[in-house]
Amino acid sequence: MNTDNLLLTEDMLARYYDLNKLKKEIEAEMNQLKVSFHTHMDKYTGPNKKGEFIEGDYKLLRQIRKTERFKEKDTVEKLEQLQMDDLIQIVKKPDDGKVKAAIELGLLAEEDLEECLAISYSQAISVRKI
Template structure:
């Protein structure tokens, strides 16, 4: 059973969580500024103060720019390196214009559902 007290507690904790996250974000920004100055921008670093150790890790991900890469591979006559994929916008337009029917694409569409809980205090 859900009670008013449970909703009030959820609301209170959620507000505290937002305040804590804001304070954590400020501290993280200060730590990044410190490391930017001490070891350089986008460089990993570490500092020990008493019984605490602060580290900055850097994760790098690389991704090819789709348009530029396709253009370059076409110029190099390497179509086998270009992957085809469905154009969702065009598919939705074709469905709306009834060029294709939903049953034509049965089993092709996957759906992700995410549930969220929201509690707000209502002022009387």
């Protein structure tokens, strides 16, 4: 993208500000409606049940996604009690706090881990009215 001819105007900033404000209002209203829809569906189809509701030209569909995960601490303890250690995964990962402390104390040179450091950036835009 050629930024040489890029011009930011007060109108553009004002439009972004207004749209962002409107977006937040819309999201809040949609969230309120979703709560009403889920309450209705819980009452008529049951909690955590899929269903549909038709009113006029509109159809409301509720889908339910079920996710199951083992609670790590409890599962590991139970597997150890059952002597099923082969089912326990041992994960080696660096302790960021300890590594940084070792660098600060001079026990480890920052350059030693330079190629191991992953740096990521994220961008955010904020426009405020002053």
